[in-house]
Amino acid sequence: MKAVRKATIKHAFKRDWRLYVFLIIPVVYTLVFKYIPMGGLVIAFEEYKVRKGIWGSDWVGFENFLKFFESYQFGRVVKNTIILSLYNILAGFPVPIIFALAVNSIRNEKFKKFTTTVVNLPHFISTVVIVGIVFMLFNSRTGIYGNLGYLLTGDFPTDLFASPSSFRHMYVWSGVWQNFGWNSIIYTAALSSVDPTYHEAAQIDGATRFQRILHVDLPSIVPTIITMLILRMGTVMTLGFEKIYLMQNSLNLSASQVISTYVYEVGLSASGSGDFSYATAIGMFNNLIELILVVVVNKISKKVSDTSLW
């Protein structure tokens, strides 16, 4: 048995060795840049000292994790992460669907093409520029927001970027602005594959176009909607660092400090303590929860709608 297997391996390798040559670089890359950092997570269980290195530093077990759970920041950053992320998911959800349904009902192809091209555009604008535009336009003195406020009330409005509650709205709705067009593509595609005979049958039965949306279009994309919603829920603990960090300032920190930015602040920022081990432990806690969420959510999605990421 073993000999046979060995022979087939040898045979396969002899036949396909060139394919394995192709794979050398990708595998080495993945090992070095993806798996070694995972190994680097051991410093979460140490009191890492740069001079002593990863293997020479003292082990402290779960001390760093406990320190995080007991710190007053724990409740705050976890709460902020979940609130911001849930708000983001829920607010970002309906607009692409409504847009896709509208696009699908319109028959003027040129108009359709123009609008979809325009609304997809912001997806490709960089985070820095998006945040820059938001800062400029909503500046309470020099921006449209400030000037409009002045025009209407005779006084400059309050600074939106100084208040924690408006931070959430600015973050979420600038994201909706940037991505609703792009996120609608998947629904547009699902709608275009609806069998036209359903529509014809409904028309013969005297359904109006709006009734056809409710009873033909919408039901046919419900599986896509459910799948997307479930899968997005799996990313509730995943909040990118880039945009939040840019929109963060000392005045809105009570709403804008999330796990990823806190990791940066503790570990790498000039004002932080440079505590690599503590920062890694916080990051690892987040990654583990993300992993569990994604796996669980996939299981649910598979059961409910027969689709999953893998």
Add this chain to the structure above:
Amino acid sequence: MKSEKKKSKIASTGKDRVFYIVCGLIMVVLTLMVLYPVIYVISASFSNADRIVAGKVWLWPVDINLDAYKLLFSYDQLWTGYANTIFYTVTGTLINLGVTLICAYPMARKNLMGRGPLMMFFSFTMLFSGGMIPNYILVKSLGMLNTRWAMLLPGAMSIYNMIVARTFIQSNIPDEMLEAAQIDGCNDFQFFFRMVLPLSKAIIAVLALWYGVSHWNSYFNAFLYLKDRELYPLQIFLKDILVQSESITVSEDDYTSVGMLSEHISVAIRYCMIVVSTVPLFCVYPFVSKHFQKGVMVGSVKG
């Protein structure tokens, strides 16, 4: 096409007309909401700085002038940043494409021994990662901190894009073609370069666009790994000036020729910076948006 025509004949009852108007309105409103800030930024960049701050610009430029652009163009860091970004985008994208394709092709071969475990090896990294600090330690210990390599190597391949490419190759290059080529004495290297690459132009274009845009737009790696201003990409300068409101320093003679660098003119310069940094995208985008959308659909098909 035929059914389309039929549809338009049957429809258009009074109720439907209202419906179509509502649909059209939704689309117009959403499109305008996207378009308005974009137009405003462009208009402001060409307007008189005092007029912007005084709120005289609403849609079209007011008192058109190029003072802010002149000042911005005299700002050396802009050109350094631009050159660096072009370098990172071009080199980075080439590296990305190379690594992604040589990974995707073997993974597309269904009879490859160890394909399943290899796939798990690659895709696990999409679910779990070391995170910010371990990555930083790695880059530091490889001696790449504050070098151009830190911008090119850590993200050399996106596993997601590799899977997209693999799926494309799998569904577009039939096994019979490989068999026929093999009978003619073609080995895997030759097959890859002579058949797979030319037949995968569509997906290569999509990947190049995705990778290219992400290089052009990224600031995170530069922000973490680069200290030297000479190495900074455009986005870092944008971040400093747009977001952190760092003041812009220009050389002495430009300073006096245009007048003092007031708060007003620096507002105008920020609008110019947004335009200048995004203009390449605006030029290319209308021609390639179709490919982007196609790419999304390729990616959503699993193999």
